[in-house]
Amino acid sequence: MAKIGIPRTLAYFLYFPFWQAFFTELGHQVVVSPPTTKAILDRGVEDAVNDACIPIKIYHGHVAKLIGKADFIFSPRLVSLRRHGDFGTETFCPKFLGLPDMIRVAIDKLPPVIDTRIDLKPGKEELLKACQETGDMLGHEGKEVLAAYKKALAVQKRFNQLLAKGVLPHLALDIIEGKKKEEDLNRDGFDLNIAVVGYPYVIYDPYVNVGLLKLLEKEKARVYTQDILSNKILNKQQKYIPKSLFWYFSNRAVYGGLYFMKQKDIDGIIHVTAFACGPDSMVDKLLEIECNKHNKPYLTVSVDEHSGEAGVRTRIEAFVDMLRYRRATR
Amino acid sequence: MKISFPHMGHSYIAFKWLVENIGHECIVPPEPSKRTLDLGVRYAPEFACIPFKILMGTYLEVAEKGAEVIITSGGMGPCRAGYYWVMHQYILNELGKDLEIIAFEPPLCDLKDFWRKLHRLRKSGGLSVREFIQVIKTAWEKIKAIDDIEMRSHEVRPYEINRGDTTRALWKALDMIDKANSVKEIEEARQEGLKVINQVPQDLSRNPLKVGIVGEIYVVLEPAANHYIQIMLGEMGVQTDRSIYLTSYTRESAIINREEDIFAVARPYIKEAPIGGHGVNSIGETILYAKHGFDGVVQLAPFACIPEIVAKSILPKVSRDYDIPVLTLFIDEQTGKAGVQTRLEAFVDLLEKRRESKKRERLVV
Ligand code: SF4
Numbered sequence: 026m027a028k029i030g031i032p033r034t035l036a037y038f039l040y041f042p043f044w045q046a047f048f049t050e051l052g053h054q055v056v057v058s059p060p061t062t063k064a065i066l067d068r069g070v071e072d073a074v075n076d077a078c079i080p081i082k083i084y085h086g087h088v089a090k091l092i093g094k095a096d097f098i099f100s101p102r103l104v105s106l107r108r109h110g111d112f113g114t115e116t117f118c119p120k121f122l123g124l125p126d127m128i129r130v131a132i133d134k135l136p137p138v139i140d141t142r143i144d145l146k147p148g149k150e151e152l153l154k155a156c157q158e159t160g161d162m163l164g165h166e167g168k169e170v171l172a173a174y175k176k177a178l179a180v181q182k183r184f185n186q187l188l189a190k191g192v193l194p195h196l197a198l199d200i201i202e203g204k205k206k207e208e209d210l211n212r213d214g215f216d217l218n219i220a221v222v223g224y225p226y227v228i229y230d231p232y233v234n235v236g237l238l239k240l241l242e243k244e245k246a247r248v249y250t251q252d253i254l255s256n257k258i259l260n261k262q263q264k265y266i267p268k269s270l271f272w273y274f275s276n277r278a279v280y281g282g283l284y285f286m287k288q289k290d291i292d293g294i295i296h297v298t299a300f301a302c303g304p305d306s307m308v309d310k311l312l313e314i315e316c317n318k319h320n321k322p323y324l325t326v327s328v329d330e331h332s333g334e335a336g337v338r339t340r341i342e343a344f345v346d347m348l349r350y351r352r353a354t355r
Numbered sequence: 356m357k358i359s360f361p362h363m364g365h366s367y368i369a370f371k372w373l374v375e376n377i378g379h380e381c382i383v384p385p386e387p388s389k390r391t392l393d394l395g396v397r398y399a400p401e402f403a404c405i406p407f408k409i410l411m412g413t414y415l416e417v418a419e420k421g422a423e424v425i426i427t428s429g430g431m432g433p434c435r436a437g438y439y440w441v442m443h444q445y446i447l448n449e450l451g452k453d454l455e456i457i458a459f460e461p462p463l464c465d466l467k468d469f470w471r472k473l474h475r476l477r478k479s480g481g482l483s484v485r486e487f488i489q490v491i492k493t494a495w496e497k498i499k500a501i502d503d504i505e506m507r508s509h510e511v512r513p514y515e516i517n518r519g520d521t522t523r524a525l526w527k528a529l530d531m532i533d534k535a536n537s538v539k540e541i542e543e544a545r546q547e548g549l550k551v552i553n554q555v556p557q558d559l560s561r562n563p564l565k566v567g568i569v570g571e572i573y574v575v576l577e578p579a580a581n582h583y584i585q586i587m588l589g590e591m592g593v594q595t596d597r598s599i600y601l602t603s604y605t606r607e608s609a610i611i612n613r614e615e616d617i618f619a620v621a622r623p624y625i626k627e628a629p630i631g632g633h634g635v636n637s638i639g640e641t642i643l644y645a646k647h648g649f650d651g652v653v654q655l656a657p658f659a660c661i662p663e664i665v666a667k668s669i670l671p672k673v674s675r676d677y678d679i680p681v682l683t684l685f686i687d688e689q690t691g692k693a694g695v696q697t698r699l700e701a702f703v704d705l706l707e708k709r710r711e712s713k714k715r716e717r718l719v720v
């Protein structure tokens with residue numbers, strides 16, 4: 026039995042259930058780094074190349090946090106999850122593509138890194154192959170791996186079903202882990218609907234976005250994100266733009282935004298973006314222009330190492346006030 | 356149609372000829388200036404990379420001069436460049452500019468679209484297919500000749516006795532290419548041009564430092580974006596070689612894939628390729644320069660350039676393993692010529708000292 030370390034960021038927010046179930050089923054212990062803190066960010070800032078964006082720095086911090094606690098770091102190389110885009114070449118932000126190599130150079134005393142390459146462009150069966158490869162590294166037989174893979178798919182499916190019911194991923198993770206019950210989720214008392222779009226590691230990590238979702242809840246706004254929409258709905262949006270973007274998470278954010286801006290009962294859209302994020306310079310402008318065309322209120326919240334709660338709160342409050350006023354005058 | 360295109364180094368000479376000989380009016384894009392950048396910065400998203408901003412500014416400038424169509428390249432990722440045209444078009448529309456961008460996506464991705472766009476340019480220019488092919492071939496020869504001439508100038512400059520002679524000769528040679536109108540004339544101009552550059556008075560007893568230039572294509576190819584770094588280094592007495600030329604670029608990335616060799620060299624350091632832009636190339640080429648006995652490498656990249664950040668994070672290890680100093684210059688709208696000069700001078704100083712101490716070591720042994 027080995028301890029497998031998984032950083033609590035980036036793909037964690039959407040795909041953790043799968044990998045947790047997979048490794049647990051194989052008899053390993055999954056160790057997750059704690060929720061992001063200032064100390065984690067500071068460590069990341071120290072280790073990562075200084076021009077990196079904050080999510081990548083935070084990733085470095087989470088990986089460092091697992092040193093001494095895990096025998097392996099699970100840092101799969103996410104290349105693609107589907108064949109999508111105008112040329113079928115959708116991939117991830119280049120920083121994801123080089124991530125395992127970056128942490129190897131940047132972080133001292135790193136335990137062995139499991140950097141299985143995940144490229145599902147050729148078909149879904151590739152995921153099983155990736156699992157086999159990962160199982161191989163840990164000395165497992167094909168049969169065992171197949172069983173763990175099936176179990177993992179089932180768990181991920183349960184998670185995805187929760188999302189489809191409108192449960193946001195960070196809450197769905199709590200439910201899957203038994204920390205929360207579905208019945209206990211607050212579903213009433215909202216008088217505004219706000220769509221929040223952006224990368225999962227930006228919108229579901231309360232440290233990164235300085236508690237944005239809680240803030241909205243307090244303001245009695247019900248939050249929708251792209252991750253509760255089905256792939257079918259999301260992908261339908263492709264036809265409304267001249268060309269899809271090249272990055273999986275960016276396409277999801279853009280498609281989500283395009284869908285929500287056409288919904289009458291959505292009062293406004295917030296795009297949360299990490300300071301100096303490359304892909305987002307395109308995503309944000311595109312959403313802004315499209316929202317203008319659709320006459321839908323739009324707010325960009327850009328977060329960085331020094332974002333203060335107060336600053337974000339002022340902007341959110343002003344936005345929410347404006348939406349309420351708009352609702353009242355209609 | 357009144358056609359324009361992005362400015363990239365001296366390539367406009369060939370593209371201007373191409374547009375005119377297809378039968379269109381060419382609005383030659385001005386060399387990017389402070390004004391170009393200011394315009395770009397004003398209308399582009401804050402965190403767009405600098406090539407995006409400069410092109411944005413260029414498009415607005417040629418729009419003022421009456422351009423109706425921009426011809427540029429597309430791309431299939433993984434980096435932003437392939438999405439430039441979409442956002443440029445969005446922004447131009449928002450500004451109410453009547454400017455259409457025709458982007459050529461890589462023919463390997465969408466051959467039909469590629470032919471459709473070519474067909475449109477040819478038809479509206481009034482050329483037969485045969486004439487059209489001939490014109491394209493000739494333009495290609497022009498680009499190659501321009502690259503040859505420029506390459507030679509970088510070899511000669513560190514030996515020049517009178518500062519600035521080589522650059523003056525380069526312009527003279529480029530002017531000859533500009534005036535050539537057939538494959539034969541281009542070849543003659545190329546020969547003549549090379550001669551003009553070779554005739555620059557030189558001190559061949561010098562043993563210049565050798566520096567390789569790697570990085571993101573636009574800032575490597577556009578001297579106006581990199582503060583004429585190759586001329587600057589040449590005039591400091593340093594011989595530079597750069598990995599990217601338009602001809603090698605198109606040859607490698609679009610038709611033959613010799614890039615694979617570079618990827619293979621880089622593989623011990625980065626297992627994935629490509630990762631967008633020239634990220635993996637920067638790693639592989641640094642190794643190749645080290646193996647070829649270069650004294651140092653300069654990595655040129657736009658500020659916040661995604662693949663080059665990945666490369667930069669890995670280069671320190673390459674630099675240690677191969678014992679070759681690497682200087683990274685990230686360029687943004689605030690980068691000034693003086694700052695670049697100071698950093699280069701310090702770097703060249705370091706390289707000279709290293710060479711000296713290595714020589715001494717050898718003497719002791
Ligand atoms: S998409 Fe943006 S935030 Fe995410 S890793 Fe890339 S640059 Fe960073």
Ligand code: SF4
Nearest residue numbers: 404434436632660661
């Ligand atoms: S390679 Fe760099 S400069 Fe080119 S599009 Fe990507 S981020 Fe921008």
